[in-house]
Amino acid sequence: MTRTTPAVIVFDVNETLSDMSAMKARFVQVGAPAHLASAWFAALLRDGFALAAAGGTAPFSVIGSELLRQVLRDVPLMREPDEAVEHIMAGFGLLKLHSDVPEGVRALTGTGMRLVTLSNGSAEVARSLLAAAGLEGHFDALLSVEEAGAWKPMRAAYDYAAEACGVRPAELLLVAVHPWDIHGAAEAGLATAWLNRGGDTYPSYFTAPDYTVTRLAELATVLADAPDAAGADPSPDTAPDAPDSPAEADPAASADPTEGLVVVTESGTGGYAQQITVGPHRLTADEPRPIGTDTGPSPYDLVLAGLGACTSMTVRMYAERKKWPLAKVTVTLRHTRVHAKDCADCETVVGQIDHIERLLHFEGDLDAEQRQKLAEIADKCPVHRTLHSEIIVHTTVQDAAPARP
Structure with missing residues (x-):
């Protein structure tokens, strides 16, 4: 599919922006083995997805806390169970950004595109994460699926982001490390960028991303080099009306074959004067005196x-x-x-x-x-x-x- 330059770049938060390796230390601090962190987070996503698939939803913090009590049930903890759960969950508010994120966010801000986050977790977690790095001001909005009524990768989550940003889904570009998020966004009509920091293989059963980068700053370069980057409408606010004719439905059917052409011919008056035609516009070019006759720039x-x-x-x-x-x-x-x-x-x-x-x-x-x-x-x-x-x-x-x- 041919993509235009997006109006809004949407960032997943957990693991895409945040380095969650620090959560392992939170487990160790309560007396649990570090490897439980990965198993617990995978189970958290699993149950959130199951609820979404069945048409339900629950806050990220509620699912996470209840699952922690199960995961830690048979572990000889150094703290009371409720205190251990609270300690681990509080770790989300203390996470740091991946090292490539600050440079990447600044580079993408420089493209003029709007930046927002869309997390299955709390918007407050995203706010504390970005504020600690001095990057909150680079984002127009910090969105959470709690307002959408459905977790990603359900279509409703991405539709909510488009509505919140005042654009069509096709004008959003989702950036995520999770192939399941990439797939869901693509199915909802978004452009997608897979941030593959670990050199992983993208699953063949998911819709492939439009872009793949290993560091966030690479995406700014990739988007700048996109074939239609210079010509895309940078800030559409509403979806276009339905086409009234076959020509409107198929732009190629009514395209002007001279569109984009600049034609330069000698004016015929002698010297170096030129007549320039750009679509319906007419300009003149010349050399200044004494070389030319200075009839135009x-x-x-x-x-x-x-x-x-x-x-x-x-x-x-x-x-x-x-x-x-x-x-x-x-x-x-x-x-x-x-x-x-x-x-x-x-x-x-x-x-x-x-x-x-x-x-x-x-x-x-x-x-x-x-x-x-x-x-x-x-x-x-x-x-x-x-x-x-x-x-x-x-x-x-x-x-x-x-x-x-």
């Missing part, structure tokens, strides 16, 4: 205009998503060529290189942190990424039309 001016427009649009989209009071964006650009030896940040060391100076001006009641974040987002605009990536221009020569008799 130069080719480099048009490149700067594209970068500036893209920068302003990207910043505006991000500010709107965050509901920040950005009143106006102005981008001022200048192109020069400088000696490589004078550029401290350049890999090229010999000759001259192209240098673009970009000045951002944000109007509005923004604080210093918001302004800095918008400056970082400016570098995420697709044209900026294109200019910094390897570009391949494939050129062919069209056969001349046969002469008329």
